[in-house]
Amino acid sequence: TQLLEQSPQFLSIQEGENLTVYCNSSSVFSSLQWYRQEPGEGPVLLVTVVTGGEVKKLKRLTFQFGDARKDSSLHITAAQPGDTGLYLCAGAKAGKSTFGDGTTLTVKP
Amino acid sequence: KAGVTQTPRYLIKTRGQQVTLSCSPISGHRSVSWYQQTPGQGLQFLFEYFSETQRNKGNFPGRFSGRQFSNSRSEMNVSTLELGDSALYLCASSLAGTPIEQFFGPGTRLTVL
Numbered sequence: 001t002q003l004l005e006q007s008p009q010f011l012s013i014q015e016g017e018n019l020t021v022y023c024n025s026s027s028v029f030s031s032l033q034w035y036r037q038e039p040g041e042g043p044v045l046l047v048t049v050v051t052g053g054e055v056k057k058l059k060r061l062t063f064q065f066g067d068a069r070k071d072s073s074l075h076i077t078a079a080q081p082g083d084t085g086l087y088l089c090a091g092a093k094a095g096k097s098t099f100g101d102g103t104t105l106t107v108k109p
Numbered sequence: 110k111a112g113v114t115q116t117p118r119y120l121i122k123t124r125g126q127q128v129t130l131s132c133s134p135i136s137g138h139r140s141v142s143w144y145q146q147t148p149g150q151g152l153q154f155l156f157e158y159f160s161e162t163q164r165n166k167g168n169f170p171g172r173f174s175g176r177q178f179s180n181s182r183s184e185m186n187v188s189t190l191e192l193g194d195s196a197l198y199l200c201a202s203s204l205a206g207t208p209i210e211q212f213f214g215p216g217t218r219l220t221v222l
Contacts (some may be wrong), residue, residue, distance in 0.1 A: 031209055042113070042199050042213030043152075088152065092209045096165055099144075099152040 003027050004091050004100035012106040016078055021103040023089035024071045030092050032072045034063055037086040037102075079107045111136065113202050113214035121220045127188040130217045134181050134202030140164075141183040142211060143175060146197040155198075158183055187219075195221045 007022045023032070031050045035043035047056050049065035049072060056063045060083075062075040076083055088102045114133045122128050134141050142165075143155040154167040158177035175185040181202075187194055197218050201211035 033210060035213075040215070040218075042201070042216050045210055045212065048210055090211075095209075096154070096157075097142075097209060097211065098154070101151040 003098045004089060006087075006089060006100035006103050008103060009101070010104050010106075012108065013079055015080055015107055015109050017107075018075070018077050019079055019105070020073055020075045021087055021105070022071065022073050023091075023100055025091060026070065027091065027093060028069050030069075032065055032069075032092065033090045033097070034072070034074055035088040035090065037088060038084075043086075043088055076105075079105075081107045081109050083107050113200060113212055115198075115200050115214035115217050117217060118215065119218045119220075121222065122190050123222050124190055124192060126190050127186065128190060128219060129184055129186045130198055130200075130219075132183045132185075132200030132202075132214060134183070134200075135204075135212055138202035138204050138212070139181050140203045141177055141181065142201045142203075143183070143185050144199045144201065145169075146199055146216070147195075152199070155185065190221045192221050195219060 004025050031048055033048050034046045037043040047063045052067045052069045054065045060077045064073050084107050086102045086104050088099055090097045090099045116131045140159045142157040145153045155169055156175050157165040161177045172188045177183045197216045199213050199216045201213045203211050
């Protein structure tokens with residue numbers, strides 16, 4: 001059973017465009033993390049959101065945690081080729097983390 | 110501060126063999142988790158160790174085992190390798206007692222022929 005569903009699975013855009021990726025679940029999480037993974041490397045932690053409705057900004061990236069703590073979104077403004085990678089969300093519950101399947105983002109120059 | 114290191118980075122084995130992968134966590138981190146990543150299944154949780162004790166375990170067969178040493182370094186072992194075990198094996202460490210914010214190593218790419 002997949003607890004976390006990410007959409008879209010693949011996204012290919014031009015440099016300068018905006019985009020949003022989603023992470024949805026029927027479960028309530030105590031916190032949620034977003035990671036970015038480049039080919040041949042391990043995921044790198046971007047942010048943790050804890051409070052329902054919380055919004056965090058990291059330069060051009062905006063993360064939001066749903067009010068009910070079941071879903072989250074990642075919005076990237078003016079995407080750059082360096083944003084290319086696999087974006088993973090992970091929900092934390094009872095001391096365990098469950099990962100979504102990820103969104104593969106390609107930003108073309 | 111040095112990050113999580115994993116050795117070896119690449120490994121080629123044949124069916125039926127066994128393999129041991131090693132992970133050194135960030136200094137001061139006591140929780141180490143292992144994941145298997147494949148294109149079809151994504152990131153699947155194998156197990157988590159904290160203070161030398163296995164605290165959580167995923168849904169993998171008993172051929173997959175692990176341990177943690179007193180210095181928090183961890184190893185995982187896969188016996189009787191199958192073709193389907195080909196994957197990127199990732200180790201992640203975390204500071205707190207619950208492995209929520211995890212710091213990943215670069216992974217070991219295992220190919221089973």
